[in-house]
Amino acid sequence: MALWRIRATVDDRPGYLSVLTASLALRGVNILTVQVHTTEAGAVDDFLVDAPDAVGEAELVAAVERGRGRDCWVARSEARGLVDQPTRVLGLATRLVRDPDATGEMLRALLGADEVTWRPAPAVPHGGVGAASMLVADPCGGSYELRRRAPSFTPAEYARAQALVELAATAARREADRVTLVLPDGGELVVRPATVDDLAGVVHLHEACSARSRQRRYLGGGALPSPSRMRRLLEPRRGTTLVATTGSGAGESVVAMANLLGEGDEAEAALLVRDDWQHRGLGSALLRRLLGQAGRSGYAAVVLHVQAENTPMLRTVRRLGRPTPIERDGALLTLTVPLAARPAGPARRALPRQADATSRGDRAG
Numbered sequence: 001m002a003l004w005r006i007r008a009t010v011d012d013r014p015g016y017l018s019v020l021t022a023s024l025a026l027r028g029v030n031i032l033t034v035q036v037h038t039t040e041a042g043a044v045d046d047f048l049v050d051a052p053d054a055v056g057e058a059e060l061v062a063a064v065e066r067g068r069g070r071d072c073w074v075a076r077s078e079a080r081g082l083v084d085q086p087t088r089v090l091g092l093a094t095r096l097v098r099d100p101d102a103t104g105e106m107l108r109a110l111l112g113a114d115e116v117t118w119r120p121a122p123a124v125p126h127g128g129v130g131a132a133s134m135l136v137a138d139p140c141g142g143s144y145e146l147r148r149r150a151p152s153f154t155p156a157e158y159a160r161a162q163a164l165v166e167l168a169a170t171a172a173r174r175e176a177d178r179v180t181l182v183l184p185d186g187g188e189l190v191v192r193p194a195t196v197d198d199l200a201g202v203v204h205l206h207e208a209c210s211a212r213s214r215q216r217r218y219l220g221g222g223a224l225p226s227p228s229r230m231r232r233l234l235e236p237r238r239g240t241t242l243v244a245t246t247g248s249g250a251g252e253s254v255v256a257m258a259n260l261l262g263e264g265d266e267a268e269a270a271l272l273v274r275d276d277w278q279h280r281g282l283g284s285a286l287l288r289r290l291l292g293q294a295g296r297s298g299y300a301a302v303v304l305h306v307q308a309e310n311t312p313m314l315r316t317v318r319r320l321g322r323p324t325p326i327e328r329d330g331a332l333l334t335l336t337v338p339l340a341a342r343p344a345g346p347a348r349r350a351l352p353r354q355a356d357a358t359s360r361g362d363r364a365g
């Protein structure tokens with residue numbers, strides 16, 4: 001027995017696929033997998049089959065044509081073709097997340113392209129799919145041109161390629177945002193965007209912080225926030241969350257979390273730094289990165305809600321060297337760090353005494 005790949009177009013009408021499969025079965029051909037690509041010309045069926053050694057390419061083409069198939073393409077396959085397609089795609093995606101620069105290689109592996117070329121020119125609107133070529137837009141700029149002599153590309157393959165390229169762009173952006181931070185005392189950490197996979201590390205961070213540190217962060221009691229609340233903070237709908245970590249792999253430890261939660265034309269910032277990492281410049285470095293992110297995102301100002309007795313945080317804001325209006329409501333201070341010039345307007349209304357930065361952030365997140 002030998003493995004073959006067969007691709008053919010069949011009228012997208014009830015029963016037509018069964019006629020094709022019956023024609024193959026008459027020649028002892030066993031269908032192992034099938035994928036259906038919908039096109040304007042009909043359903044393009046992609047088979048992986050196991051055929052008797054005596055059945056060659058010409059006989060397979062003849063069987064397809066007798067089964068009402070057309071535009072038939074047949075090629076020998078290898079044992080790796082037996083891998084489940086979703087499993088194979090997930091494997092390629094995993095490799096791409098680890099190495100976004102391998103996008104061209106992954107596209108070639110995904111679609112069996114003969115040639116993949118990145119070009120600085122953008123793709124035409126909505127991309128372009130031809131029989132032997134495909135143009136896929138790169139979200140980071142430019143486009144990828146794929147060429148394959150046979151079989152012809154399909155719209156479904158274009159959608160897969162575009163999804164893979166967008167995944168690579170997302171991974172590249174995350175990698176670009178990952179920096180090594182050297183503190184004034186020589187300590188080194190990695191600062192990167194948070195994901196939901198950081199939930200366990202963030203929970204441990206909260207457990208390692210003193211009740212006083214948690215109370216200063218959340219402006220309430222020192223109790224631990226619920227895991228669901230922390231999960232919402234990790235990936236807010238508007239804004240970003242950064243984590244500072246030490247170690248790597250299984251030994252990685254989250255020692256600080258910085259939240260930027262957008263609401264209207266302003267964003268609210270809040271920090272939580274593990275007690276043994278406080279007073280080392282880490283909070284200042286994280287706050288500056290949050291301000292930079294807010295400025296690039298187009299926010300007009302960043303707001304911080306700080307307890308009047310929290311002198312370390314007030315000192316951190318002063319180190320920014322920016323004019324920062326302060327409003328007081330009892331023991332709660334609202335600090336507004338402007339990022340862009342805004343027309344003069346009425347003074348901000350002070351927040352009520354019981355305001356809780358996390359509850360506001362949860363609505364944003």
